[in-house]
Amino acid sequence: MTSLEITPEEQVELDKALYDALNPLASAMRSRGSGLSGDRMWEADPIEVALSVLAAWKAVDTEVKRLTAIAAGTAGSYGASYEQLGAVWGITRQGARKKWPDAISRPATAAAHASAVLELFGGTAELTQEPSSGGWRWTGEGADGTHGTPDGDTSYATKEEAAAYAGAFLREHTVDQP
Structure with missing residues (x-):
């Protein structure tokens, strides 16, 4: 398998894409939390603004974990082992099995x-x-x-x-x- 590390240029692009995706969610959460309209939402307390960004990152984190489990299950359905899943994720076989317990269906044993x-x-x-x-x-x-x-x-x-x-x-x- 080729290296799965991302280049510095790819990291910059990933950061930009994540912030672009996060901003509308954080803005909506900030607007709901502050009660201010979208054009005045930056007038909220700076702590509340920062907390709305953190809350949006939590929502993204939850969704990434869900999508990661789906990707692990898909790899498992094609025959990937827990050892392979762990290697890609940078953890042990046992760690992968604990992280995604349903990713690999075990064939019926004799x-x-x-x-x-x-x-x-x-x-x-x-x-x-x-x-x-x-x-x-x-x-x-x-x-x-x-x-x-x-x-x-x-x-x-x-x-x-x-x-x-x-x-x-x-x-x-x-x-x-x-």
Whole structure:
């Protein structure tokens, strides 16, 4: 992939385009907030003027985040990996997965990979992958007969993480030896 850094000239053009797009929004927000007409809106308190610009940037930031998530999802739908998304964004694969959790749909895994059984401390836990989200859950029965599952809709990003929680449950529900 070629360098995705922008040149100084492109930065100047980007800044100009962003300010040109922001100005009408900031002006409308300033006019609404001050109650002054469009031709008198600059007569508002300078703090209020500056805050209206900040509020407009927040609206732009929210929209950029929404559009970024759409772009990440589009790249994912074409087969991009979280590693590739992270590289473009300058973050790790894990960071990209956290930032855009729905960007990449995981293909259905074979049944052998979609579940596992964990036997520890005299108890058993079954680990299962949820088809809709790809997250992992567990259900277990401790050696003392106690049944357990994660609270609510809790699911885990990896099978290993679910196994760790299931293992902790099984350890807590052992049978005391005489």
